[in-house]
Amino acid sequence: MKSYLEIFKNGLWKENAVFVLALGLCPALAVTTSASDGFGMGIALIFVLSMSVLILSLCRNFISDKVRVPFFMAVIAGFTTITDMSMKAYLPALAKSLGLYVPLIVVNCIPLGRTEVYATKNGPMQSLIDGLGMGAGFTIALTVIGGIRELLGNGTLFKIPVLAAIPSFKPAVMMIMPAGGFIVMGILMGIYAWYNKRASNSGVAEAFGLQDEELVPPEIPDEITHASVAEKN
């Protein structure tokens, strides 16, 4: 049995939803035009995810396998509606800038995926911790992506002018456009994999309580030749 801290760190770093599992990419690309939007989206997802996995983990022994997915969806949709309505009531500005993506948490891969993979097999406390860790990893990822895009594309960070304070600075508008989102996320994924590979080689992995072989991304051949592609086809 893993300790709670390990479960949390697993979700936060080792199986980071965006950078490793590549789940929940729609909001990770769509709402990360600013750091605060990414952060708000992450908090909303933490609430929905942790509450859903807690409830569903408690119910896991009573749900028939055949109807489990509709049941998951109903619970997730309930919490999403709560989040959506409270956000509209208390944080109207954030709700407006996140737009459709808060209701779309219903069909986000992360709550459904963690419920199916984790909460149906583990107790409520572990599931809750896993949900919190996954949500925290997602929040950090979205905040970092949003921060980089906002800084380069708008010159601000959390709406505070940083680069924009320099008079000659001209923001690269592409970074807050969809193309910029893809580029930033791709580069961050690359850096993430590179860091984890290096960490696993230098023993930092042990400090994080991580297993070496699980960290190393699959080896990609240096040169994918046309011949090898043709063979595969």
Place this chain on the structure above:
Amino acid sequence: MDNINEAVSEKGKSLSGQSEVAGVNNPSAADDDENKGLVRKTETETEKEPESISGAGSDKDPSAAEVLTDKADSEKDGEDKDASPDSAELKIERREAKKKVVPPKPIGEEKYTVTSSPHIFGNNTVSKIMWTVSACLAPAGLAGIYIFGFSAFWVILSCLAGAVLSEYVWQKLNKKPVTIRDGSAFLTGLLLAYNLPPGIPLWAAFLGSAFAVIIVKHLFGGLGNNIFNPALAARGFLLMSWPDAMTTWWKPFQYKLQTDAITTATPLAMMKSGHLQEFLDSFPTVGKMFSALLWGSRGGCLGETCSVFLILGGIFLIYKKYIDWQIPAVFMGTVGILSLVFYNIGMKSPMDPISTLFFSLFSGGLVLGAFFMATDYVTCPITLRGRIIFALGCGVLTAVIRRWGGLPEGVCYSILIMNAFVPLIDSKIRTTVYGTSVE
């Protein structure tokens, strides 16, 4: 080569010698079991194992025994059993013969050089091609500097510096061999500069070429692995990031007037905004318009305007067989023909067909794109048929974007979009493997 010839002739001699033996001394064996004899021969050919063809022991002629002693013998035991009981003398002779056998040298150790194809080498290298293409681009760039003034030179220089420096820094940081001398980064920078307006801020030009080299080229695995044309992708990046700077065009020869920069619109932008008639009216005759478009006295990117030098450079590359003529021909032909059709759908073109054709070919970046961008080795299909499909797609997209798209010019994005289709084209259109048939 000499070695191979010698080896072949020696091999031929030995083979003919053996077949003589088979024919003269041992006719019955060949008659009795022709197939077996044939198999034997092939064995001797491939393995070069001197094996008696009289074999199988079917022939009990003493002369056969002599042959066996003369020739190297490596008959298998199983074959001996098939044979009728041999005399003891014969066996002894055979043993002695075995001792005398000099084992043949294995093929490929000394006399043959075994390599995989291709066996014929051209003397083209990456750096030679890159520098030749750069040289072919040079006249158009000089014309651009002449037309738009010395600031165009600074734009070219900062692009080159950005591309070469970022390649150097990236390869140093990654502890890879530095390949800035092969000219590929230089060519990327040069092509990007030709795609920029002459008045663009120099830092934007520098950043754009760094983007081209690092993000579009090296993050995908370096030269030969990039999916998109680096220069065009960087142009897309600049166009999206700083649209104002990227769409401010200078009037040709405005530097001679000793005033501030006078801006103008490109011919295609004027057509897009419905001011085509004004553009046509600015020339006294149609012939003047033709020569202005050909020699590049118009608003546009600094390297794309002088079509004459670009075409000459492209023709030289075709003559040297560095590029196929099919891609530029199909690309430009498609755009020209489709423009004739499209400019009469939903709008009334003030131009006659010949002017329309001329305008569609030389008013934008089509010549530069068709000769130097779409023909990039890395980002165009391998087979000729694939390249024609690629060029056709580029042409259709360009004409559609020009007529109905949001941008006045579509060459850049059409090539980028077709670049994304190259793996698909390559997987669907393949040359047949030699020796197999197409079903």
